[in-house]
Amino acid sequence: MNNTDWQQWHFFTVIARTGSLNQAADALGVSQPTLSRHLQSLEARLGQNLFDRSTRGLTLTAFGASLMEGCQQMEQTAQALERRASGQDQALSGRVRLSVNEMIAQYYLPNILPAFMDANPQLSVEIEVTNRASSLDKRDADIAVRMFPPTQLDLIARHLYDIPLGFYASQGYLDRFGTPTTPEALLEHRIMGYDRDKQFELGAAQLGWTVRNEDFFLRTDYMPLHIALAAQDGGIVGTHKELAESLGLIEIDVGVKLPDLPVYLCCHRDVVHNRRIRLLMDYLADSLPQTKPGFLMHPLPHDRS
Amino acid sequence: MNNTDWQQWHFFTVIARTGSLNQAADALGVSQPTLSRHLQSLEARLGQNLFDRSTRGLTLTAFGASLMEGCQQMEQTAQALERRASGQDQALSGRVRLSVNEMIAQYYLPNILPAFMDANPQLSVEIEVTNRASSLDKRDADIAVRMFPPTQLDLIARHLYDIPLGFYASQGYLDRFGTPTTPEALLEHRIMGYDRDKQFELGAAQLGWTVRNEDFFLRTDYMPLHIALAAQDGGIVGTHKELAESLGLIEIDVGVKLPDLPVYLCCHRDVVHNRRIRLLMDYLADSLPQTKPGFLMHPLPHDRS
DNA sequence: TCAGTGTTATTCATAAGTGAATATCTAATG
DNA sequence: CATTAGATATTCACTTATGAATAACACTGA
Structure with missing residues (x-):
C-alpha cells in the first residue's frame, strides 16, 4: 500500500511547471522518453490523465491542476530538506556556488577571487552570472551578491557597503x-x-x-x-x-x-552556519568593500585607433 | 542541479521510522539490498551518515534526526496527494477498502455485503478486519466503521445508529x-x-x-x-x-x-466525494442499521454434545 | 504550399538497478 | 564457549529502465 513513488510526483511537478516533457527532461537530467513513460505510468495508476497532450506541449487537466498545490508544497519541503542537509556539511572541500551580476563578475571578482582560491584549494567556487535575482531557494546558488535588500524572510542579508x-x-x-x-x-x-x-x-x-x-x-x-x-x-x-x-x-x-548603490551579501537561513559558505561570505565581506574595480576593463574586443 | 531524488527521501523516511532495512524493505515493497544501496547513495551525496549502523538495526544520527521533520512533512503531503488523487477517480470500477472490527465482520457484513457485490460487480471490496483504528490517513482503508467518534479534524464521521x-x-x-x-x-x-x-x-x-x-x-x-x-x-x-x-x-x-454502542461511518475529507466510496458508504448507512445480526454464528469449530 | 521548428510517442540496443543467496558482524542465550 | 537470532553489506545472474534515434504530428512563417 506504500507503493507510492515520490519520484513520479517530482517528475509530474516539473513537467507541470515547464509544460513540456523536453524542458522537464532537461531540468531533471533525464531523457524525454523516460518522462513520457513515467507520466503514463502515474496517470495509469491514478486512473485519469494529468495532462492534455498536444503538439505544443502538455497542459494540465482540471484533475492535474487540483494536485498541483500539494506538489508545490512537496517541492518546497524537498528543497528545504536539501538546503538543511547541505547546510550541515561542514567539510572544507567541495563546491560553493556564488551568484553575482555582470558588474561584480567583470570588475570586482577578478581582483579578489584568486587569493581566495589560493588560500582554499580544496574548495571549488562556482559562479553564476546573472542580472536577475538568483534563486537561493532552489539552491541554484549558496551566496548571492545583490544590489537590493531581499524581501524573503528566510534569507539572511548582510549590508556590506555602498557604491557611489x-x-x-x-x-x-x-x-x-x-x-x-x-x-x-x-x-x-x-x-x-x-x-x-x-x-x-x-x-x-x-x-x-x-x-x-x-x-x-x-x-x-x-x-x-x-x-x-x-x-x-x-x-x-x-x-x-x-x-x-x-x-x-x-x-x-x-x-x-x-x-549610492547598496551591496548586500545574501544566503539562506538554512545554510548560514555552513563552514564553506561562511568562509566565502566572510572573505567577500572583507575584501569586496576594499577592492578597487577595474581588472578586465574591456570584455568586448575592440580596437581604439 | 535538480538532481535530487525524492524517492531516496521516501526510502530514508521509512527506514528512519522502522529502524531497520528489512522492515522498511517490507513496507516499501523493495528488497533490503536495494534500500541499503540507496541509503548509501544518499549519504554519499549528502557527505555524512544519516544512521549509525549496528547489528540491531539503524539509529538516526543527529544529522539524520535533524532532517526528519522535513521528511515527515513530505510524507504527509505525499499521502494527502494520493488521497486527493484517488478521491477524484470517479470510475465505478476498482477497489474500495473497508475497515471494520471483528464483530461487524462476523455478524453483520455477511448479511449485507453479498447484495452490494451483486449490484456492483465491477467493484472489488477489500475488507481489513482489525480492532484498532485503521489509518484512513495512509489510505490503509477508504471507509471505516467505528464504535467511537474520530478525533481527527480531517475525517468525516456519520453517526449511523446505536446498538443496545x-x-x-x-x-x-x-x-x-x-x-x-x-x-x-x-x-x-x-x-x-x-x-x-x-x-x-x-x-x-x-x-x-x-x-x-x-x-x-x-x-x-x-x-x-x-x-x-x-x-x-x-x-x-x-x-x-x-x-x-x-x-x-x-x-x-x-x-x-x-x-448504547454508537456506530460511526468514517472516511477522509479528501475522498468523501468519490463515487465508489460514496456508493459503499451510502449502502452501509442504509443497510447496517436494519440488519439483524447473526449470519455465521460460530466462527470457532465446536461440538456441543 | 512547403520546409522548419517545436512537440509527444515508439523502438531497441544497452546500461543500470534489482533481489535471492550469501557473507559477515554483534548481542543475547544456553 | 558455542549457538542462535537478527541485523547490514556484498555478490552475481537477471530483469528492468534508460536514452539515442526516429516516427508522427501540428503549428508557424516564408
Whole structure:
C-alpha cells in the first residue's frame, strides 16, 4: 500500500511547471522518453490523465491542476530538506556556488577571487552570472551578491557597503557633444539605459524624474557594455564612481546626487552556519568593500585607433 | 542541479521510522539490498551518515534526526496527494477498502455485503478486519466503521445508529451458577473481558464502576470468542442485545442500563466525494442499521454434545 | 504550399538497478 | 564457549529502465 513513488510526483511537478516533457527532461537530467513513460505510468495508476497532450506541449487537466498545490508544497519541503542537509556539511572541500551580476563578475571578482582560491584549494567556487535575482531557494546558488535588500524572510542579508554612483562620459564625447549641467539637458544626451531591468526607472522615480526605459538612446541590461561604449566616446553612462574614474571618464555634474548603490551579501537561513559558505561570505565581506574595480576593463574586443 | 531524488527521501523516511532495512524493505515493497544501496547513495551525496549502523538495526544520527521533520512533512503531503488523487477517480470500477472490527465482520457484513457485490460487480471490496483504528490517513482503508467518534479534524464521521448492549449468558450457565441481580454480584461471576482494549474500562468508569481488565475471568480482545464461549455456557458476556438474543442467550438485569454502542461511518475529507466510496458508504448507512445480526454464528469449530 | 521548428510517442540496443543467496558482524542465550 | 537470532553489506545472474534515434504530428512563417 506504500507503493507510492515520490519520484513520479517530482517528475509530474516539473513537467507541470515547464509544460513540456523536453524542458522537464532537461531540468531533471533525464531523457524525454523516460518522462513520457513515467507520466503514463502515474496517470495509469491514478486512473485519469494529468495532462492534455498536444503538439505544443502538455497542459494540465482540471484533475492535474487540483494536485498541483500539494506538489508545490512537496517541492518546497524537498528543497528545504536539501538546503538543511547541505547546510550541515561542514567539510572544507567541495563546491560553493556564488551568484553575482555582470558588474561584480567583470570588475570586482577578478581582483579578489584568486587569493581566495589560493588560500582554499580544496574548495571549488562556482559562479553564476546573472542580472536577475538568483534563486537561493532552489539552491541554484549558496551566496548571492545583490544590489537590493531581499524581501524573503528566510534569507539572511548582510549590508556590506555602498557604491557611489555618478554620470560619466569620456573626454572625447564631451568635446563633441558638450557637457550637460541640468537633469533635463542630461536626458537629451546619448545616455545609455536598460532594456528590461526596471531598477533605474524606479530609482529615477524616487528622485522625482519621470524616465522610461524606452526613452534611452541605447538599451541593454548588460552593464559592462554601457561602460565599454562610454569609454569609446559612445555616450553617457550612470555607473560606479571609482570604476568610471579608473577608466579616465569624466563625471558630469547635473546638480543631482545619485543615491549610492547598496551591496548586500545574501544566503539562506538554512545554510548560514555552513563552514564553506561562511568562509566565502566572510572573505567577500572583507575584501569586496576594499577592492578597487577595474581588472578586465574591456570584455568586448575592440580596437581604439 | 535538480538532481535530487525524492524517492531516496521516501526510502530514508521509512527506514528512519522502522529502524531497520528489512522492515522498511517490507513496507516499501523493495528488497533490503536495494534500500541499503540507496541509503548509501544518499549519504554519499549528502557527505555524512544519516544512521549509525549496528547489528540491531539503524539509529538516526543527529544529522539524520535533524532532517526528519522535513521528511515527515513530505510524507504527509505525499499521502494527502494520493488521497486527493484517488478521491477524484470517479470510475465505478476498482477497489474500495473497508475497515471494520471483528464483530461487524462476523455478524453483520455477511448479511449485507453479498447484495452490494451483486449490484456492483465491477467493484472489488477489500475488507481489513482489525480492532484498532485503521489509518484512513495512509489510505490503509477508504471507509471505516467505528464504535467511537474520530478525533481527527480531517475525517468525516456519520453517526449511523446505536446498538443496545446488555449482559447475557446461556440458560445452561445460569442454571449452574445462578443469576446475579446487582453489579457487585455480576463482577463475581465468570464475566468475559478484554485484553488490551481499554474501551470497556473507560465505559465502566463512566458508570461509576471501577473495573480493570486484569479482573476479568477470561481476557481476549477478540469479541466473537466472547460470544462463542457464552453460547457454550462459558460465562457472562456484555454484548449486542439483538445478537445475544438471536443466539438464545438470556439477558441479565443487574439494575444498570449499559450505554448504547454508537456506530460511526468514517472516511477522509479528501475522498468523501468519490463515487465508489460514496456508493459503499451510502449502502452501509442504509443497510447496517436494519440488519439483524447473526449470519455465521460460530466462527470457532465446536461440538456441543 | 512547403520546409522548419517545436512537440509527444515508439523502438531497441544497452546500461543500470534489482533481489535471492550469501557473507559477515554483534548481542543475547544456553 | 558455542549457538542462535537478527541485523547490514556484498555478490552475481537477471530483469528492468534508460536514452539515442526516429516516427508522427501540428503549428508557424516564408
